[in-house]
Amino acid sequence: MKRTKPKYKQIVDAAVIVIAENGYHQAQVSKIAKEAGVADGTIYLYFKNKEDILISVFREKMTIFVENVKEILTKDLSTSEKLGKVVENHFRVLQDDPHLAIVTQLELRQSNKDLRFQINNVLKEYLILLDNLLDTGVKNEEFAVDLDLRLARQMLFGTMDETITSWVMNEQKYDLVSLAPKVSKMLLHGFQQK
Amino acid sequence: MKRTKPKYKQIVDAAVIVIAENGYHQAQVSKIAKEAGVADGTIYLYFKNKEDILISVFREKMTIFVENVKEILTKDLSTSEKLGKVVENHFRVLQDDPHLAIVTQLELRQSNKDLRFQINNVLKEYLILLDNLLDTGVKNEEFAVDLDLRLARQMLFGTMDETITSWVMNEQKYDLVSLAPKVSKMLLHGFQQK
Amino acid sequence: MKRTKPKYKQIVDAAVIVIAENGYHQAQVSKIAKEAGVADGTIYLYFKNKEDILISVFREKMTIFVENVKEILTKDLSTSEKLGKVVENHFRVLQDDPHLAIVTQLELRQSNKDLRFQINNVLKEYLILLDNLLDTGVKNEEFAVDLDLRLARQMLFGTMDETITSWVMNEQKYDLVSLAPKVSKMLLHGFQQK
Amino acid sequence: MKRTKPKYKQIVDAAVIVIAENGYHQAQVSKIAKEAGVADGTIYLYFKNKEDILISVFREKMTIFVENVKEILTKDLSTSEKLGKVVENHFRVLQDDPHLAIVTQLELRQSNKDLRFQINNVLKEYLILLDNLLDTGVKNEEFAVDLDLRLARQMLFGTMDETITSWVMNEQKYDLVSLAPKVSKMLLHGFQQK
DNA sequence: TATGAATGAGATTTCATTCAT
DNA sequence: TATGAATGAAATCTCATTCAT
Numbered sequence: 001m002k003r004t005k006p007k008y009k010q011i012v013d014a015a016v017i018v019i020a021e022n023g024y025h026q027a028q029v030s031k032i033a034k035e036a037g038v039a040d041g042t043i044y045l046y047f048k049n050k051e052d053i054l055i056s057v058f059r060e061k062m063t064i065f066v067e068n069v070k071e072i073l074t075k076d077l078s079t080s081e082k083l084g085k086v087v088e089n090h091f092r093v094l095q096d097d098p099h100l101a102i103v104t105q106l107e108l109r110q111s112n113k114d115l116r117f118q119i120n121n122v123l124k125e126y127l128i129l130l131d132n133l134l135d136t137g138v139k140n141e142e143f144a145v146d147l148d149l150r151l152a153r154q155m156l157f158g159t160m161d162e163t164i165t166s167w168v169m170n171e172q173k174y175d176l177v178s179l180a181p182k183v184s185k186m187l188l189h190g191f192q193q194k
Numbered sequence: 195m196k197r198t199k200p201k202y203k204q205i206v207d208a209a210v211i212v213i214a215e216n217g218y219h220q221a222q223v224s225k226i227a228k229e230a231g232v233a234d235g236t237i238y239l240y241f242k243n244k245e246d247i248l249i250s251v252f253r254e255k256m257t258i259f260v261e262n263v264k265e266i267l268t269k270d271l272s273t274s275e276k277l278g279k280v281v282e283n284h285f286r287v288l289q290d291d292p293h294l295a296i297v298t299q300l301e302l303r304q305s306n307k308d309l310r311f312q313i314n315n316v317l318k319e320y321l322i323l324l325d326n327l328l329d330t331g332v333k334n335e336e337f338a339v340d341l342d343l344r345l346a347r348q349m350l351f352g353t354m355d356e357t358i359t360s361w362v363m364n365e366q367k368y369d370l371v372s373l374a375p376k377v378s379k380m381l382l383h384g385f386q387q388k
Numbered sequence: 389m390k391r392t393k394p395k396y397k398q399i400v401d402a403a404v405i406v407i408a409e410n411g412y413h414q415a416q417v418s419k420i421a422k423e424a425g426v427a428d429g430t431i432y433l434y435f436k437n438k439e440d441i442l443i444s445v446f447r448e449k450m451t452i453f454v455e456n457v458k459e460i461l462t463k464d465l466s467t468s469e470k471l472g473k474v475v476e477n478h479f480r481v482l483q484d485d486p487h488l489a490i491v492t493q494l495e496l497r498q499s500n501k502d503l504r505f506q507i508n509n510v511l512k513e514y515l516i517l518l519d520n521l522l523d524t525g526v527k528n529e530e531f532a533v534d535l536d537l538r539l540a541r542q543m544l545f546g547t548m549d550e551t552i553t554s555w556v557m558n559e560q561k562y563d564l565v566s567l568a569p570k571v572s573k574m575l576l577h578g579f580q581q582k
Numbered sequence: 583m584k585r586t587k588p589k590y591k592q593i594v595d596a597a598v599i600v601i602a603e604n605g606y607h608q609a610q611v612s613k614i615a616k617e618a619g620v621a622d623g624t625i626y627l628y629f630k631n632k633e634d635i636l637i638s639v640f641r642e643k644m645t646i647f648v649e650n651v652k653e654i655l656t657k658d659l660s661t662s663e664k665l666g667k668v669v670e671n672h673f674r675v676l677q678d679d680p681h682l683a684i685v686t687q688l689e690l691r692q693s694n695k696d697l698r699f700q701i702n703n704v705l706k707e708y709l710i711l712l713d714n715l716l717d718t719g720v721k722n723e724e725f726a727v728d729l730d731l732r733l734a735r736q737m738l739f740g741t742m743d744e745t746i747t748s749w750v751m752n753e754q755k756y757d758l759v760s761l762a763p764k765v766s767k768m769l770l771h772g773f774q775q776k
Numbered sequence: 777t778a779t780g781a782a783t784g785a786g787a788t789t790t791c792a793t794t795c796a797t
Numbered sequence: 798t799a800t801g802a803a804t805g806a807a808a809t810c811t812c813a814t815t816c817a818t
Contacts, residue, residue, distance in 0.1 A: 007781095023307055028808060039783045044810065106310070109303050112219050116300075120363070148376050151357065155380055158356025159349040166348055169314065182342050186349055190384030201798095223792060224801095233800040235794080244792065395802095411695055416787060427804045432789065494698070497691050500607050504688075508751070536764050539745065543768055546744025547737040554736055557702065570730050574737055578772030589777095611813060612780095621779040623815080632813060783815080787808100794804080 008046045011036045015057050020099035024107040029053075051111075055118045058108060061100055062122050064093055069129045079137035080188050083156075086133065087187070088180040090160050095176045105161075105168045130156055137191065144193035152191055159187060202240045205230045209251050214293035218301040223247075245309050252302060253316050255294055258287055263323045273331035274382050277350075280327065281381070282374040284354050289370045299359045324350055331385065338387035346385055353381060396434045399424045403445050408487035412495040417441075439499075443506045446496060449488055450510050452481055457517045467525035468576050471544075474521065475575070476568040478548050483564045493549075493556045518544055525579065532581035540579055547575060590628045593618045597639050602681035606689040611635075633697050640690060641704045643682055646675055651711045661719035662770050665738075668715065669769070670762040672742050677758045687743075687750045712738055719773065726775040734773055741769060 014036035019027040029050055033040045047053045072085045094101040108119065134152050137143035143152075163183060167176045208230035213221040223244055227234045241247045266279045288295040302313065328346050331337035337346070357377060361370045402424035407415040417438055421428045435441045460473045482489040496507065522540050525531035531540075551571060555564045596618035601609040611632055615622045629635045654667045676683040690701065716734050719725035725734075745765060749758045 025306055029810080030808080040785090040809090041783055041811075042781080045781070050809070106307055110306060112304065113217055113300070147380075148373075150360075151373060151376055152380065154356040154360055155349070155353040155377070155384075158352035158354075160352075162348045162352025162355065163345065166344075169311070179342075179345060182345055183349070185387065186341075186346065186384040188384075189387045190349075190380040190382075193379065193383045222790090227801095234792090234802095235800055236798080238793070239798065413694055417789085418787080428788090428806090429790075429804055430802080433802070438788070494695055498694060500692065501605055501688070535768075536761075538748075539761060539764055540768065542744040542748055543737070543741040543765070543772075546740035546742075548740075550736045550740025550743065551733065554732075557699070567730075567733060570733055571737070573775065574729075574734065574772040576772075577775045578737075578768040578770075581767065581771045610811090615780095622781095622813090623779055624777080626814070627777065779816100779818080781816100783813100784811105786811095790805105790807095792804100795800105795802100797800085 007036075007038060007042070009060075011038065011043060011046055011053065012057050012060050015053050016061070016097075016099050016103055019054075019057075019107045020102040024110040027107075051115050051118075054108065054111060054115060055122070057103065058119050059122050061104070062126060065090065066126055066129065068093065069126065073129065073133060079133065079140060079142045080184075082133060083137070083188060083191075084181065084184040086130070087160060087184045088177060091164065091176045091180050094164055095172070098172055101164065101168050101172065105165045127153060127157065134191070143191040147191055147193070155190060156187055159183060201230075201232060201236070203254075205232065205237060205240055205247065206251055206254050209247050210255070210293050210297055213248075213251075213301045214296045218304040221301075245305075245312075248302065248305060248309060249312050249316065251297065252313050255298070256316050256320060259284065260320050260323065262287065263320065267323065267327065273327060273334060273336045274378075276327060277331070277382060277385075278375065278378040280324070281354060281378045282371060285358065285370045285374050288358055289366070292366055295358065295362050295366065299355075299362045321347060321351065328385070337385040341385055341387070349384060350381055353377060395424075395426060395430070397448075399426065399431060399434055399441065400445050400448050403441050404449070404485075404487050404491055407442075407445075407495045408490040412498040415495075439503050439506075442496065442499060442503060443510070445491065446507050447510050449485075449492070450514060453478065454514055454517065456481070457514065461517065461521060467521065467528060467530045468572075470521060471525070471576060471579075472569065472572040474518070475548060475572045476565060479552065479564045479568045482552055483560070486560055489552065489556050489560065493553045515541060515545065522579070531579040535579055535581070543578060544575055547571060589618075589620060589624070591642075593620065593625060593628055593635065594639055594642050597635050598643070598681050598685055601636075601639075601689045602684040606692040609689075633693075633700075636690065636693060636697060637700050637704065639685065640701050643686070644704050644708060647672065648708055648711065650675065651708065655711065655715065661715060661722060661724045664715060665719070665770060665773075666763065666766040668712070669742060669766045670759060673746065673758045673762050676746055677754070680754055683746065683750050683754065687747045709735060709739065716773070725773040729773055729775070737772060738769055741765060 011032065015027070015032050018032045018035050022031060029043055030040050032053065033043050036043075043053065047056065068089045069086055072082055072089065075082065075085070077085070094104070109116070111119070130153050131149060134143065134147070134149055134156070138145060138147050138149070160183070163179065164176065167174065205226065209221070209226050212226045212229050216225065223237055224234050226247065227237050230237075237247070241250065262283045263280055266276055266283065269276065269279070271279070288298070303310070305313070324347050325343060328337065328341065328343055328350070332339060332341050332343070354377070357373065358370065361368065399420065403415070403420050406419045406423050410419065417431055418428050420441065421431050424431075431441065435444065456477045457474055460470055460477065463470065463473070465473070482492070497504070499507070518541050519537060522531065522535070522537055522544070526533060526535050526537070548571070551567065552564065555562065593614065597609070597614050600614045600617050604613065611625055612622050614635065615625050618625075625635070629638065650671045651668055654664055654671065657664065657667070659667070676686070691698070693701070712735050713731060716725065716729070716731055716738070720727060720729050720731070742765070745761065746758065749756065
């Protein structure tokens with residue numbers, strides 16, 4: 001279960017491609033192995049089972065979101081500006097990796113409850129960062145003092161998620177990132193409630 | 195493929211129960227048949243295949259949402275007030291039918307891409323009503339004139355959806371309907387953008 | 389799990405043939421199904437899993453031994469004569485069904501500990517009958533009064549088992565049943581210990 | 583394929599431990615290698631394949647039995663007394679090495695027919711010694727003149743084997759060696775048939 | 777000699793769907 | 798209409814063995 005060796009990364013990347021191109025239920029281990037250029041059995045030197053591959057895909061890729069957002073949060077910007085950057089980042093990461101967008105928005109949701117539970121655990125770290133951001137906005141009075149943090153975060157995440165899913169289901173035909181400012185603007189107005 | 199005979203409804207209702215109680219992947223046709231009190235083969239006199247049962251579940255239940263929203267839209271209320279009623283209705287219908295909430299928010303999402311595309315088609319009628327509502331709000335200047343209708347609707351639906359999913363994943367432990375006013379308030383501020 | 393329908397018996401009989409001809413580890417479910425003239429899946433309408441087929445083979449066939457011995461025990465014969473008949477019966481049943489002999493003496497012993505534990509449970513009924521026979525012989529003073537029943541039964545069963553296994557490993561080349569009198573005679577002398 | 587180097591013995595001993603503790607089917611080559619403190623690949627410098635390890639286990643351990651029996655046969659004792667010593671030796675060797683008892687009586691019997699045929703070949707040397715002993719007993723008229731040597735040996739070995747297997751399956755809870763005199767006595771009466 | 781990462785063949789079981797009755 | 802026994806395709810994972818170092 002070495003998570004640093006290049007072969008580990010090879011397999012994770014192969015999994016994203018195979019799932020995106022074949023769909024969750026047609027992403028057999030043998031297909032992933034072939035795409036990664038290894039034998040079927042080799043997969044099991046790096047992953048406990050198939051579910052472990054999928055959760056790893058999500059964990060590895062989620063890192064990008066989390067790292068980026070962490071960096072944004074350290075910047076010398078207003079909370080509103082930071083929120084704008086967060087939305088833009090979320091859209092950009094997925095627009096830049098169309099395979100990943102399909103996997104996170106459509107395919108990985110077909111997983112069973114167990115796997116989704118694990119995915120949610122990974123997601124939690126990201127959601128906490130969003131919570132922190134919103135909390136800061138309330139504290140420094142950029143957002144309404146009586147803002148319900150949980151609802152606000154659900155609005156933030158739900159809006160981004162639905163926007164991206166629609167974009168993916170429309171076959172990524174339009175430019176997602178360019179919608180970020182409008183989305184941020186609406187969300188900010190919602191949070192400001194002056 | 196008679197959709198009026200009582201047995202048709204029996205099977206749809208059985209499907210909701212079986213899926214809610216066993217989960218999507220454990221909802222075998224034979225279980226649904228047993229719950230409905232018919233033989234496995236009988237299912238296929240009323241439904242083309244398993245997918246057809248699931249899409250029917252969604253279609254039948256969606257009717258409630260659509261009927262309620264249509265009625266709300268005919269009322270003599272401001273667009274903002276109507277939007278509040280729509281959010282409350284969405285929350286109330288699912289709070290009143292916990293099985294249905296589990297099925298729509300968690301279980302049916304595990305279906306494959308094909309089925310989800312079909313579900314989205316059924317959903318479209320509901321989304322169009324939301325679009326109409328938002329459009330009216332823009333036209334009568336309750337909402338910002340430059341509101342991007344599609345994004346606004348994605349924010350509206352995405353927020354409601356994420357809020358309900360969180361509630362279901364928290365085992366429906368708190369009162370969902372009582373959150374509706376706060377959610378509406380945030381959304382309205384977002385749409386007004388004065 | 390119908391154990392009376394003809395298909396159940398068909399599958400058990402097919403299993404004996406397939407195991408005898410291919411060996412335990414080459415007796416795939418699909419081979420058994422083919423030999424029985426049913427689809428692979430049909431097996432699972434009658435058996436919980438593969439292990440259940442194998443234990444059923446043993447249980448069904450063991451019945452013959454048990455029935456025969458029970459009948460012998462009711463006869464109006466001396467204990468020594470009954471013991472002779474028991475040995476002869478044991479040899480005859482296996483000589484008459486060469487496939488079964490291979491399965492019980494060689495193939496089924498390759499099963500894992502779990503299955504062997506279950507097989508031993510089935511065997512126990514037969515061993516108890518042997519115990520009863522020996523006990524009667526002690527009580528009516530045909531056998532030594534200080535005979536250790538457990539050891540005596542282990543000698544009885546162990547001798548029969550080893551004799552048959554040797555015969556099977558010699559490809560059943562000689563007449564097994566004709567050896568029964570000599571075997572009984574030795575055993576009886578052992579038990580009598582005058 | 584050096585059978586003298588210490589690593590060869592290391593591996594054989596490791597195999598006995600691993601099989602006894604994990605069972606035949608859970609005794610993977612990698613486990614044996616680990617227990618022996620060598621790399622998986624190293625095994626194949628000393629053994630042709632896995633089967634070769636197992637047969638070697640049997641061959642190495644069988645030596646103890648054979649040596650002991652050979653020594654007994656040279657002693658200045660009656661055939662009956664020698665037979666008593668042989669039974670006692672057989673019981674004692676296995677009682678003194680509980681791992682070995684489990685391996686020979688339960689685990690190695692799960693091997694496939696091929697391996698068991700090879701094991702029987704190794705066993706043959708031991709069985710020939712038993713044959714010789716019995717033959718001497720006939721020649722010097724301690725045993726019945728018309729004793730069927732093969733059957734007598736099958737009774738001797740089968741009885742010992744069944745007795746030990748029962749003891750192992752009863753988790754070696756009672757003293758096996760102390761049963762030897764009773765077992766010998768029964769066998770001797772069987773062979774004497776006066 | 778020794779290593780251990782990589783290989784890849786192979787089989788049980790599930791379950792949507794059919795069809796003879 | 799209704800039944801339910803029968804079908805059969807399809808995929809994860811293990812582990813003995815190899816071979817480059």
